Amino acid sequence: MNCLSILALVVLLAGCSDSVAAGDTSPGGTAGGEVVDGGSGGAGRGGAAGAGQGGGGAGPIGGAGGLGGSGPGGGGGPAGCQDDADGDGAISTLCGGADLLDDDASVHPGAAELCNGRDDDCDGEVDEGCPCEPGARRYCYPLGLSHLTLARGSCAPGIQGCGLSGWGPCDGAAAPSMERCDDQDNDCDGVVDGHGDALLDCRPACTPRAEVCDGLDDDCDGDVSDEPCSIDEQRACYTGPTATRNVGQCHDGVQEQVGEFLGQCEEERKPTFEICNGLDDDCDGTTDEGYVVSCGIGSCRVTMPACAGGDPQTCTPGTPRAETCNGLDDDCDGLIDDGPNGPAVFYADRDSDGFGDAANTMTACSAPAGWVSTGTDCDDSAAAVHP
Numbered sequence: 001m002n003c004l005s006i007l008a009l010v011v012l013l014a015g016c017s018d019s020v021a022a023g024d025t026s027p028g029g030t031a032g033g034e035v036v037d038g039g040s041g042g043a044g045r046g047g048a049a050g051a052g053q054g055g056g057g058a059g060p061i062g063g064a065g066g067l068g069g070s071g072p073g074g075g076g077g078p079a080g081c082q083d084d085a086d087g088d089g090a091i092s093t094l095c096g097g098a099d100l101l102d103d104d105a106s107v108h109p110g111a112a113e114l115c116n117g118r119d120d121d122c123d124g125e126v127d128e129g130c131p132c133e134p135g136a137r138r139y140c141y142p143l144g145l146s147h148l149t150l151a152r153g154s155c156a157p158g159i160q161g162c163g164l165s166g167w168g169p170c171d172g173a174a175a176p177s178m179e180r181c182d183d184q185d186n187d188c189d190g191v192v193d194g195h196g197d198a199l200l201d202c203r204p205a206c207t208p209r210a211e212v213c214d215g216l217d218d219d220c221d222g223d224v225s226d227e228p229c230s231i232d233e234q235r236a237c238y239t240g241p242t243a244t245r246n247v248g249q250c251h252d253g254v255q256e257q258v259g260e261f262l263g264q265c266e267e268e269r270k271p272t273f274e275i276c277n278g279l280d281d282d283c284d285g286t287t288d289e290g291y292v293v294s295c296g297i298g299s300c301r302v303t304m305p306a307c308a309g310g311d312p313q314t315c316t317p318g319t320p321r322a323e324t325c326n327g328l329d330d331d332c333d334g335l336i337d338d339g340p341n342g343p344a345v346f347y348a349d350r351d352s353d354g355f356g357d358a359a360n361t362m363t364a365c366s367a368p369a370g371w372v373s374t375g376t377d378c379d380d381s382a383a384a385v386h387p
Helices: 003-014
Strands: 137-140 158-163 233-237 253-258 261-266 292-295 302-305 344-348 357-364
Antiparallel strands (some): 233 253
16 A cells, blocks of 8 residues: 555544444433433544554554443432422422421411411411410300390300300300390390380380379389389299209399289399309309410410319419420420421432432421431432532
């Protein structure tokens, strides 16, 4: 082969594209765990001819590279990590979010805080802003009604309970109604079958005349027999709610009959507000009920009866204890899991090499499976790559 042929061969080989002798490796699979095989390697380049006079011939063309190795499989999430198991749009604390209870869609950051003894809005406080203690009960009277009518005539208080949104409706209250001719004080103004200051005449129209002892309101002034009269008969009477008659402190009065007319019910005892005195003031069959008192905060909060044996009780808060990381305010300072033993930051360790991804964090009292306390892994998909 002459020098010109050798030179042409060298130029031809130099124009070939470079290829590596070993096969290329395709990137690894996605985080879902799919594995993709590497592609085949290209042919190697032959060696160049010797440049000097009498140099050796050109080297042979390199053989094709072998198949590339499989790329590493993508790492899955940490064990037990489901971003939003309850579908409320908030990420679970196990996955680095702030949803404290990921199996209940009503508990998540931004949720309405209810009076239920738990942290619904995940802000570290329980039942903040709640006007009452869940389960508490108290006596009530409908808004807008004059308390001058309470426990007078047919009027009686109701019971109000503390529910999820605070104090509930006033149940069982008896409010004033239109006065009727029924021997009851329907409008609770203190007058039976009366209306305001004027007596409701449940008989034919009254024409005033001289008062005589006949059991009638002869002079139409609202009083029967202004002059002393002999009493023909007395009988028991009661103008309070029927279910309260002769219950607790409630008892009958006396009604006098003069002639054909019955007078007012005197000396009866009707329901009043329950007070702490060892008596059944509201005549419902229970003594000193409906009184509770709460004191303290956090784990020191105590709810107890405010009355026992007719005596008011003093509420004493519980004893604070050392704060531990348990979702409670153990030391009763109004803060949950504060102090040196509070929650720590953990990092997702998908490749289980003991080093986590600094961009994938969560805060918890202890590291769940798949999370570590060191976040210095620069490639959390390759177990062989770490500090």
